Structure formats: C-alpha cells, structure tokens
Amino acid sequence: MxxxxxxVITTSxxxxxxxxxxxxxxxxxxxxxxxxxxxxxxxWKTYQETDIPNTRDEAWRRTDIRALRLGQFQLLSKNQxxxxxxxxxxxxxxxxxxxxxxxxxxxGNEVIHRLDEALRExxxxxxxxxxxxxxxxxxxxxxxxKIVKPEEGKFSALTGAFAQNGVFLYVPKNVEIETPLHSxxxxxxxxxxQISHIVVYxxxxxxxxxxxEFASETEDKGQSLVTNNIEIYVGPQANFRxxxxxxxxxxxxxxxxxxxxxxxxxxxxWIFGAIGGHxxxxxxxxxxxxxxxxxxxxxxxxxxxxxxxxxxxQQNHLATNTTSDLLFKGALVDESRSVWQGMIYVxxxxxxxxGYQANRNLLLSKQARADSIPGLEILANDVRCTHGATVGKxxxxxxxxxxxxxxxRPDAEKLIxxxxxxxxxxxxxxxxxxxxxxxxxxxxxxxxLG
Amino acid sequence: MSELVxxxxxxxxxxxxxxxxxxxxxxxxxxxxxMGPNGTGKSTLAYTLMGHPAYEVTEGExxxxxxxxxxxxxxxxxxxxxxxxxQYPVAIPGVTVANFIRSAVxxxxxxxxxxxxxxxxxxxxKEVKQKMEMxxxxxxxAGRYLNDGFSGGEKKRAEILQMAMLKPEIAIxxxxxxxLDIDALKIVADGVSTLRGPxxxxxxxxxxxRILNYIKxxxxxxxxxxxxxxxxxxxxxxxxxxxxxxxxxxxxxGN
Numbered sequence: 001m002x003x004x005x006x007x008v009i010t011t012s013x014x015x016x017x018x019x020x021x022x023x024x025x026x027x028x029x030x031x032x033x034x035x036x037x038x039x040x041x042x043x044w045k046t047y048q049e050t051d052i053p054n055t056r057d058e059a060w061r062r063t064d065i066r067a068l069r070l071g072q073f074q075l076l077s078k079n080q081x082x083x084x085x086x087x088x089x090x091x092x093x094x095x096x097x098x099x100x101x102x103x104x105x106x107x108g109n110e111v112i113h114r115l116d117e118a119l120r121e122x123x124x125x126x127x128x129x130x131x132x133x134x135x136x137x138x139x140x141x142x143x144x145x146k147i148v149k150p151e152e153g154k155f156s157a158l159t160g161a162f163a164q165n166g167v168f169l170y171v172p173k174n175v176e177i178e179t180p181l182h183s184x185x186x187x188x189x190x191x192x193x194q195i196s197h198i199v200v201y202x203x204x205x206x207x208x209x210x211x212x213e214f215a216s217e218t219e220d221k222g223q224s225l226v227t228n229n230i231e232i233y234v235g236p237q238a239n240f241r242x243x244x245x246x247x248x249x250x251x252x253x254x255x256x257x258x259x260x261x262x263x264x265x266x267x268x269x270w271i272f273g274a275i276g277g278h279x280x281x282x283x284x285x286x287x288x289x290x291x292x293x294x295x296x297x298x299x300x301x302x303x304x305x306x307x308x309x310x311x312x313x314q315q316n317h318l319a320t321n322t323t324s325d326l327l328f329k330g331a332l333v334d335e336s337r338s339v340w341q342g343m344i345y346v347x348x349x350x351x352x353x354x355g356y357q358a359n360r361n362l363l364l365s366k367q368a369r370a371d372s373i374p375g376l377e378i379l380a381n382d383v384r385c386t387h388g389a390t391v392g393k394x395x396x397x398x399x400x401x402x403x404x405x406x407x408x409r410p411d412a413e414k415l416i417x418x419x420x421x422x423x424x425x426x427x428x429x430x431x432x433x434x435x436x437x438x439x440x441x442x443x444x445x446x447x448x449l450g
Numbered sequence: 451m452s453e454l455v456x457x458x459x460x461x462x463x464x465x466x467x468x469x470x471x472x473x474x475x476x477x478x479x480x481x482x483x484x485m486g487p488n489g490t491g492k493s494t495l496a497y498t499l500m501g502h503p504a505y506e507v508t509e510g511e512x513x514x515x516x517x518x519x520x521x522x523x524x525x526x527x528x529x530x531x532x533x534x535x536x537q538y539p540v541a542i543p544g545v546t547v548a549n550f551i552r553s554a555v556x557x558x559x560x561x562x563x564x565x566x567x568x569x570x571x572x573x574x575x576k577e578v579k580q581k582m583e584m585x586x587x588x589x590x591x592a593g594r595y596l597n598d599g600f601s602g603g604e605k606k607r608a609e610i611l612q613m614a615m616l617k618p619e620i621a622i623x624x625x626x627x628x629x630l631d632i633d634a635l636k637i638v639a640d641g642v643s644t645l646r647g648p649x650x651x652x653x654x655x656x657x658x659x660r661i662l663n664y665i666k667x668x669x670x671x672x673x674x675x676x677x678x679x680x681x682x683x684x685x686x687x688x689x690x691x692x693x694x695x696x697x698x699x700x701x702x703x704g705n
Contacts, residue, residue, distance in 0.1 A: 395540070396503070397540050398540050398542050400500075400501075400502055400503065400524060400540075401536070401539065401540040401542070402542070402550070402553075402554075403501075403523065403524035403525040403528070404500045404501075404524045404525070404527075404528055404534055404536075405525075405528055405550075405551075405554035405557075405612060405616065406525050406528035406529045406554050406557040406558045406561065406616065407525055407553055407554055407557045408523075408525050408557060409523070409525070411553065411557060412525075415542075415545055415549075415550070415553055416542065416544075416545070418544065418545070419542055419543055419544025419545035419595070420543075420544055421544070422543075422544035422545070422595075423543075423544065
C-alpha cells in the first residue's frame with residue numbers, strides 16, 4: 001500500500017516581509033525643544049538612509065543577524081500593562097555597598113524613581129528620559145546626541161530616533177555623590193523593541209558612581225530587541241565610576257553603542273559584565289579628549305549554550321598625557337561564541353600616551369569559540385602602548401595538581417575559572433557587583449559541570 | 451593495614467615503558483629514600499602513585515589500606531591519605547594559597563562527612579598561621595597566587611605547608627631538595643622532620659644524598675632502569691655519595 005504524503009506549499013512572501021523594521025516617522029517623539037527635536041529628526045533621516053548591517057561590513061564580519069526577524073518588532077504601546085512584581089527581588093537589592101543614593105527602575109512603560117533629597121538640593125538630576133525632556137530640556141539638549149552620533153550605525157540611528165525612554169544623570173560642578181546610583185532597565189517581551197537612551201553629564205570636579213543594569217526573563221520562543229545608546233561626558237577633573245551589568249533573557253538580541261568622553265584630568269573607571277542575551281553586539285568607546293584624562297575599562301563575560309557576544313572596544317587617545325587600561329576576560333562553555341575586537345588609537349600629537357589592552361579567554365568546551373583581535377593605530381611619536389590577546393583551555397596539569405590535593409574535578413575546574421576571573425574581580429570596587437559576578441560564574445559552571 | 455605495597459608495576463608514558471616491574475613496600479611510620487641517576491623512572495613512580503593521566507599502568511598493583519590505589523582518581527587517592535610533594539608545582543594564577551588549601555581541607559572533610567559545613571575560618575587561619583611559622587614563611591604568603599612567581603624555595607615550602615595542613619599518611623617527596631640552597635633545605639627538612647611520626651610514611655625521591663643528612667631514612671633503595679635494584683640501610687646513601695652509581699650499574703648489568 002502506498003501512503004501519499006501531504007503536499008505542503010510554502011511561499012517566500014513572509015520572508016521578504018520581515019527584511020526591515022517597520023517603525024515610522026510618527027513614532028519619533030518630538031519634545032518642543034528645538035535642539036532635541038532636530039537631533040531626533042536627523043537620527044530618523046540617518047536611520048532611513050542606513051542599511052541593516054551584514055557580515056560584509058568589517059565590524060559585523062563575525063556577527064550574523066540575518067535570523068533577527070526585524071519586521072516583527074513593535075514599540076511598546078501606552079496601553080500595555082506591566083507589573084513591578086515580575087522583577088526578581090535580588091535585582092532591586094543594592095549592587096554596591098550600602099544604600100543607593102537614587103534608583104530608577106524602568107519596566108515596560110512604567111517608571112519607579114527615587115533620589116535622595118540632599119542630592120536633589122545640590123542640583124543633581126537623576127530621572128528617566130521622558131521626565132528629563134519635560135523638566136530639564138535645556139540641560140538634556142546640551143548632552144544628548146553629542147557623543148554617540150546617529151551616523152555610527154543603523155542601531156545608533158534607530159535608538160537616537162525612537163528611544164522610548166532611558167536615563168538622564170546630571171551632576172553639577174564640584175558635587176560629589178558618595179552613594180551609588182542604580183538603574184534597572186527590566187524586561188523584554190516577545191516581538192517588543194525596547195529602545196533606551198542613557199545620557200550622563202558630569203560637570204567639572206563632579207564625582208559619581210552609576211550602576212546600570214539591563215535584565216529580563218527568558219522567554220521560551222520568539223525574539224526581543226533591545227537597543228541602547230549610552231553617552232557619557234566626564235568633565236575636567238570629574239571622576240566617574242560606571243558599572244554595566246547585562247543579564248538579559250536568552251531570547252534577546254541586544255545592540256548597544258556607548259561612548260565615554262573624558263575631559264582634562266578626568267577619571268573614568270568603567271566595568272562591564274555580560275552574562276545574558278542571545279546575541280549581543282556592543283560598540284564601547286573611550287575618548288580621552290584632553291590632557292591628563294584617564295580611563296580604565298574592565299570586562300567580564302561568561303557565555304553558554306548558543307549565546308553570541310561581540311564587543312568592539314576602542315580607546316581613543318586624542319590628547320597628551322592620557323592613559324587607558326583595558327582588561328576583558330571571558331569564559332565560554334557549550335557552543336557559545338565570543339568576539340572581542342579592540343583598538344587603541346593615538347591621534348597625531350597625543351604624546352605621552354600610555355595605552356594598554358588585553359583580552360583573555362578561557363574555552364571550557366571543544367565547541368566554544370572565541371575570537372580575540374587586538375589592534376593599535378599610533379600616529380604620535382612619544383607613546384607607550386601594549387596589548388595582548390589569548391584564547392586558552394583549562395590546563396590539564398593544573399587540574400591534576402588540584403585533584404592531587406583531594407579536590408574533585410568539578411571543584412578543581414571551578415577554582416581555576418574563579419582564579420582566571422580574579423584579576424577582574426580585583427578591579428571591581430563593589431562587593432555587591434562581585435557577588436553578582438561570582439554567582440554568575442557558579443551558575444554557569446553549575447550547568448556546565450552538571 | 452596502612453602500609454603501601456607496590457607489586458610488579460609497569461608504566462608507559464607515550465607508549466614507552468618507563469617502570470618495568472617495580473616492587474616496593476613502605477611500612478607505616480617509616481622513611482624510605484629512593485635514589486638513582488636521572489631518567490631511571492623515579493618521578494614516573496611519583497606521578498603514577500598520584501594518578502597523573504599521562505602515565506599508563508600496563509601491569510601491576512598498588513595497595514594501600516586494602517584498596518587498589520590504581521582504581522582511584524587523584525582526589526580519591528589524596529583523601530585516602532597519599533600526598534605528593536611535586537618537583538615542579540604548577541602555578542594557578544588567581545587562586546590564593548589560603549583559598550586553595552581551604553578548598554582542599556574542605557574537600558577532605560566533605561568526603562568523610564557529606565553534610566560537613568567546612569572548616570571554620572578562624573580555626574583554619576590559626577592553623578595555617580602556625581604551620582607557616584614552622585616553615586618560616588611570611589604571613590603575606592597566604593594571600594599570594596599559588597606558585598605564581600614563587601622562587602624555587604618558596605614552591606617547595608608551599609608543598610610542605612600543604613602536607614602539614616592535609617596530614618597525609620603517606621608522603622612522597624619528589625626531588626624536594628632540588629633547587630634549594632642550604633638554608634631553604636634545612637627549613638624544608640625541619641618541617642618534614644616535625645611531621646614525621648608513627649602515622650606518617652615518607653618516600654624521599656632524590657638523586658643527591660644531601661637531604662638525607664637532615665631527614666634520616668630508615669631504608670635506602672636504588673632505582674635503575676625502571677626497577678629497584680638495591681636496598682639497604684641509611685649508610686647505603688653515604689656509600690652512593692662516595693662511590694657513585696657505577697658499581698651498582700656494573701652489578702646489575704655484569705651478571
């Protein structure tokens with residue numbers, strides 16, 4: 001007997017329908033402030049003129065986003081309801097020592113917002129972007145779109161044009177904030193685009209610590225889009241400690257353009273931690289724009305399963321006597337993949353530059369892959385620049401040595417991985433953040449070791 | 451019976467036979483030296499007893515406390531009471547001496563009692579401090595990354611510190627004297643002598659007699675071409691120092 005198979009007819013129509021985003025000009029939010037509005041209109045124009053990046057573009061050569069269903073994504077509507085109770089308690093706990101001086105929680109289209117009265121009286125502004133547009137348009141206009149430009153890429157233009165919310169932090173001249181400020185951008189629904197613009201401006205002599213966190217649940221099926229522009233100005237002799245933690249769900253596609261500009265004798269201590277997301281493409285840049293500026297960048301990442309993480313870092317020495325120091329360390333399990341492409345650029349005349357970059361990767365499975373590509377472009381004469389990049393495995397002799405002291409293999413490997421990350425932990429001044437990273441290591445190692 | 455018994459041990463490394471039917475017994479509480487020229491398989495014996503995966507046992511048995519040690523993973527051998535002081539201890543950057551030893555102590559406690567909470571921090575610190583004083587180690591040593599940038603003497607002292615903390619029943623010292631100046635050698639030897647007692651058997655692997663001036667062995671064995679070819683009391687070591695190994699080589703090969 002012959003069984004006839006059912007005939008299935010497929011069309012390619014659906015495919016072509018999702019080859020681009022469906023956002024419209026009406027969704028560009030105008031504020032009435034001329035400077036902000038012209039920035040958004042310019043971003044919209046650039047967005048329209050810029051193609052979706054593909055693997056023929058050098059910066060995207062190792063990150064393929066063809067599987068991203070662009071046409072599905074919708075901006076959040078005002079009618080959607082979100083609940084704070086969806087957010088895990090531990091994300092709301094202090095990540096730095098002691099209490100927060102202020103906290104902003106953005107979830108869906110809701111905002112919870114708190115700032116110490118004393119800071120408010122000193123002129124500190126720490127609010128969500130919509131509030132900033134209404135209450136402090138002039139200050140916001142001074143900073144927005146000045147450091148991360150729409151023309152940097154499709155996603156910076158998209159974010160510039162359509163940011164639904166975000167964070168604005170402004171610290172007046174010589175105001176020093178002792179307690180850390182915390183922002184949590186929570187959530188990433190199926191087919192939702194979560195587009196955020198974070199703007200920070202520290203006037204001369206100001207000092208602050210800011211912990212910025214992106215997190216969500218993991219959805220079983222479907223995709224979410226999270227895009228961010230993060231632009232930060234650290235004024236002359238200002239001091240900024242900036243911690244970014246990303247623990248988005250495994251269904252999230254995450255695109256971030258971020259840049260910190262450090263002015264004369266300013267200091268930046270910038271810490272990245274990434275453990276979540278399905279695919280992440282991050283452009284992180286440091287601009288040392290005046291004599292004596294110092295920037296330190298420390299990165300921690302740990303990927304598993306089919307996670308893909310791609311960091312482009314750039315340390316731009318644009319003035320004399322500037323110092324940068326970058327250390328990124330990552331561990332990979334399963335068939336996950338990481339890319340780090342770093343560049344130290346020293347502009348003509350930027351003498352007495354001291355630049356350092358290192359990326360170290362530890363592969364914990366045969367299927368995992370890490371690409372590590374350092375780069376130097378030096379156009380000044382009197383500089384000191386060093387770099388290093390390594391991809392390695394857990395050393396069998398190290399494991400044997402630990403086991404010979406009674407430590408079982410899984411514990412031995414865990415100890416080695418913790419040791420691998422220790423130089424990064426040493427660079428993190430906050431116990432709360434360290435504990436987050438340590439927990440991430442334990443979780444990822446736990447699932448890897450069974 | 452807590453004596454270590456090795457019977458007819460054959461071991462290959464990368465397909466080449468290094469140990470060729472070695473027999474050896476270490477009674478509880480005794481100190482035995484295994485001497486011999488370079489390349490006769492002394493370190494192979496040490497690594498094999500500890501279970502290094504690159505050393506393939508093709509024949510033979512190693513019994514300790516009624517267990518065939520060769521069936522065990524390296525960590526199980528350690529918990530059974532076997533300790534190897536490595537000739538070349540491996541550096542583990544990022545893991546401090548204190549954190550490492552504490553993990554090892556806790557692994558041991560949990561192996562004996564599954565719900566053990568681990569050694570209390572204060573108690574642990576006190577004991578490490580005391581053992582470090584015995585080995586004339588600076589207190590800052592505990593906070594350094596394990597063997598990372600250690601001098602030869604520091605590495606060997608760190609090995610003896612681990613031995614003191616883990617309290618094995620059998621300790622194999624693999625060329626512990628190599629690379630040590632006389633002061634460091636004395637400190638290490640004093641440490642071992644302090645730990646010596648009726649509950650600890652020691653195998654000292656060396657090709658110089660020097661360390662045996664400080665740790666007097668009960669017996670001395672000579673190893674050549676993968677076997678023990680001569681055994682005697684401690685004066686055998688002095689004889690070797692004076693006359694070298696040639697007379698043994700002639701004795702073995704000659705007839």
